């Protein structure tokens with residue numbers, strides 16, 4: 339399959355997640371174009387069989403450039419298999435209220451764009467204290483403290499479940515493949 343993966347990232351974790359997805363798909367024989375969403379604006383989606391969008395939650399929202407991309411290409415996206423990956427820290431916990439809030443964020447993003455993703459996956463991100471400015475450091479230390487996490491100054495901490503993500507991608511590429519390709523890519 340020809341697959342477009344386009345992503346928005348603020349501190350870099352979603353780029354790492356998008357690259358991981360690309361590597362997984364390439365290793366299964368797919369042709370993958372991986373683009374930061376700012377570089378994907380006027381891309382022709384008709385040349386792809388499927389599209390994966392990824393973004394991260396900052397103060398209750400996904401990035402604006404990702405929202406613009408989804409809105410601009412909503413019609414094409416609605417006509418092909420798609421997946422939205424939502425990266426957050428809240429999903430790393432086990433609070434059902436957090437999960438509800440993340441589902442609401444994903445639903446609002448999709449509704450505003452006029453796009454119905456074929457699949458929505460929540461993926462845990464990372465604390466990136468090496469990337470934060472002074473005020474972000476204060477805010478994120480407070481969040482870490484609230485969650486009972488002790489993180490040293492300038493330390494990063496990753497919560498992404500790479501094995502879980504690999505399983506999601508394996509399943510998705512098999513389901514998204516056009517029928518004749520399914521036999522080749524399944525498993």
Ligand SMILES: Cc1cc2nc3c(=O)[nH]c(=O)nc-3n(C[C@H](O)[C@H](O)[C@H](O)COP(=O)(O)O)c2cc1C
Nearest residue numbers: 348349350351352394396397398426427428463464
């Ligand atoms: C300023 C700021 C605000 C954030 N707001 C949220 C939030 O509302 N909910 C949440 O679950 N995670 C929140 N996060 C955590 C990010 O989603 C997480 O760190 C993610 O890995 C960032 O991905 P990125 O590096 O690709 O931007 C926030 C992080 C920062 C720095």
